[in-house]
Amino acid sequence: xxxxxxxxxxxxxxxxxxxxxxxxxxxxxxxxxxxxxxxxxxxxxxxxxxxxxxxxxxxxxxxxxxxxxxxxxxxxxxxxxxxxxxxxxxxxxxxxxxxxxxxxxxxxxxxxxxxxxxxxxxxxxxxxxxxxxxxxxxxxxxxxxxxxxxxxxxxxxxxxxxxxxxxxxxxxxxxxxxxxxxxxxxxxxxxxxxxxxxxxxxxxxxxxxxxxxxxxxxxxxxxxxxxxxxxxxxxxxxxxxxxxxxxxxxxxxxxxxxxxxxxxxxxxxxxxxxxxxxxxxxxxxxxxxxxxxxxxxxxxxxxxxxxxxxxxxxxxxxxxxxxxxxxxxxxxxxxxxxxxxxxxxxxxxxxxxxxxxxxxxxxxxxxxxxxxxxxxxxxxxxxxxxxxxxxxxxx
Numbered sequence: 001x002x003x004x005x006x007x008x009x010x011x012x013x014x015x016x017x018x019x020x021x022x023x024x025x026x027x028x029x030x031x032x033x034x035x036x037x038x039x040x041x042x043x044x045x046x047x048x049x050x051x052x053x054x055x056x057x058x059x060x061x062x063x064x065x066x067x068x069x070x071x072x073x074x075x076x077x078x079x080x081x082x083x084x085x086x087x088x089x090x091x092x093x094x095x096x097x098x099x100x101x102x103x104x105x106x107x108x109x110x111x112x113x114x115x116x117x118x119x120x121x122x123x124x125x126x127x128x129x130x131x132x133x134x135x136x137x138x139x140x141x142x143x144x145x146x147x148x149x150x151x152x153x154x155x156x157x158x159x160x161x162x163x164x165x166x167x168x169x170x171x172x173x174x175x176x177x178x179x180x181x182x183x184x185x186x187x188x189x190x191x192x193x194x195x196x197x198x199x200x201x202x203x204x205x206x207x208x209x210x211x212x213x214x215x216x217x218x219x220x221x222x223x224x225x226x227x228x229x230x231x232x233x234x235x236x237x238x239x240x241x242x243x244x245x246x247x248x249x250x251x252x253x254x255x256x257x258x259x260x261x262x263x264x265x266x267x268x269x270x271x272x273x274x275x276x277x278x279x280x281x282x283x284x285x286x287x288x289x290x291x292x293x294x295x296x297x298x299x300x301x302x303x304x305x306x307x308x309x310x311x312x313x314x315x316x317x318x319x320x321x322x323x324x325x326x327x328x329x330x331x332x333x334x335x336x337x338x339x340x341x342x343x344x345x346x347x348x349x350x351x352x353x354x355x356x357x358x359x360x361x362x363x364x365x366x367x368x369x370x371x372x373x374x375x376x377x378x379x380x381x382x383x384x385x386x387x388x389x390x391x392x393x394x395x
Contacts, residue, residue, distance in 0.1 A: 002278050002294040005395030007096030008235040008242030009356045011041025014190040014349075017341030021114045026056050026344075030112035031070050033224035033346070039106035039150040041228040042239045048228070050077035050104030052091040054111060054345050067110065077104040083252075084291065085292050088225070088349030089387035093248035095229035105234060113344020117123035139256045143214025151294065154236030154257035154382035156209035159244040159297040161263040163211065170211065173296040174202035176331075177215050177313060177338050179323035181291065185323060185333025186366035191221055191341035204213055205299025216296040216338075223343030225353050232395065241361040246281070246373075249274025257382040266378060268305035275375075275388035277305065283307040285288065286390075287371045288358050289329070291337040292379035302377050303331075326367040331359060333366045348378045353391070359391050 013036025013111040015029060030053070038048055053067050064078035077098045083090045088111050095107035134140075139148075147153070162168065181197045182188035197215060205214040235242040251267035254260050276282060283306060291302040300314035308329075309317035334340045334354040337347045355374040356364045376389040 001095055003096055003248045004099045004246045004278055004280065005232065005244055005386030007231055008230050008244045009092065009227045009391070010072045010230050010238045010240050010242055011037040011039075011043065012227040012353050012356055013037030013040055014189070014290070014353050015222035015223045017191045017223040017343045019115070019191070019221055020117060022116070024114050026112050026114045027059075027067065027070055029114055029222070030110045030225035030226070031110055034071055034108050034110045035227040037226035037228045038242070040224060041230075043106060043228065045072060047106050048108050049075055049267060050095065050098055050107030051075050052079045052081055052095055052107060052109045054087050055080060055082050058126040059104045073108075073172055075104075075109065081242050083378070083387065085294065085345070085348035086378030086380040086387040087345045088352050089376055090250060091391050092245060092389060093250070094225065095388070096245050099231045106198050107229045107232060108226055109229060109388060110224070110226040110347040111344070111346040113222055113346055115220065115222030115343070122294065142270070143256060143258060145257045148256065148258070151382060152209040155295045155297060156212050158263045158301070158383065159211050159295070162297060162301065165264055166312040166315070168300060170203055172201055172315035172318050173300065174199045175318055176193050176293070176296040176323065177202050179327070180220050180248060180332050182324050182337040183333050183366060184339035186364075187334050187340065190335040190337040190339055191219070192335065206246065211302060212295060218294045218337045218342040218347070220343035221343045223341065223346050223348040224316060225343075225346040226351070227352060227356065240362070241360045241393065243356040243377065243391045244393070244395050245258055245389060246392045247275040247277065247279030249278070249388045250386065252385045254384050255381060260383065264301070265311070266301055266383045268302055268379075268388065271388040272306040272377065272385040277370065279390040279392070281373060283375070286375045287330070288333060288355060288368055288374040289331045290355040290374060290379040291332065292348060293332055294342070294379070298379060298383070301332065301383070306375065306377060307386070325368060330368055331366065332364065345369070351376050355391050359393055
């Protein structure tokens with residue numbers, strides 16, 4: 001099904017990321033963001049008849065009904081999306097598809113994560129909902145015992161392979177973090193607001209997993225974000241300018257880095273191509289790239305594999321362009337997760353919320369003048385799950 005003009009985002013609710021969220025649960029944060037998005041859209045509770053959420057720690061089953069009960073919603077459509085950092089982007093096209101299928105009229109898409117101080121390690125394995133079942137996946141059995149633990153290792157492998165094949169410089173990668181921090185300094189909700197950095201700061205920060213430095217790696221936080229998606233008829237009646245979904249693409253290739261088909265040619269190529277084909281536009285027409293940035297290398301690969309620059313030229317592209325909100329190629333104008341913060345799955349959703357705000361003309365001091373088209377990419381796992389979206393001001 002082609003996505004162009006079948007639905008639009010009309011409401012945004014987003015909580016400011018914080019290092020810790022005392023007194024809050026993931027459910028309470030998600031409910032607050034969802035309610036804010038509904039209010040922002042100019043809709044009532046009775047208007048919302050669809051919801052998309054994600055798995056929640058401590059809720060072992062019946063997640064949509066758990067969230068809808070808390071919020072007091074009655075739903076004709078309920079969905080759970082589990083695509084890691086691509087979840088937020090994946091929610092949007094599914095909401096549009098449900099509306100187009102006649103299942104519902106207005107869908108709230110909700111993401112969130114609470115964050116508490118890390119407890120001292122004990123001999124047991126416990127989750128927010130009690131004692132967990134052992135992980136019997138191949139990853140847990142055959143890879144974790146040999147040190148393949150966490151995302152830093154996988155993305156360091158990707159960065160090393162890219163540097164071996166194509167030779168980007170440390171300064172080029174560091175510029176991504178610096179310009180996104182400059183963008184964050186225009187966003188009072190960013191966790192690093194008012195804290196500029198330089199290329200030297202990035203390269204002198206601790207080396208976490210060679211070649212990635214601390215300031216090239218996202219900082220986990222707590223928070224929540226939600227969007228309201230409606231069909232064309234309803235979109236034209238509401239107060240905010242609709243951010244029309246023009247194209248969408250999705251591709252999943254592997255779970256762990258061991259089984260990645262390639263470390264430098266990613267599934268973004270397929271997801272972005274489908275999104276551009278559906279939208280009927282090309283990368284040269286895009287005025288904002290709002291792309292997942294758990295690491296600086298992720299941004300470089302996304303720009304290449306989405307078609308903004310040929311393979312192997314990402315470092316030079318970054319060096320030659322100004323990535324700030326008022327530059328010639330704006331990237332992650334909210335600060336990206338590197339400087340806005342990564343509140344769990346809501347971190348990936350922040351790229352969608354920012355693109356929507358920019359399309360709606362509601363980005364405040366960082367507003368891109370005369371923006372018509374925005375590209376979003378969500379990334380789950382170790383470049384495992386990709387969702388690409390294109391938003392526009394016109395259907």
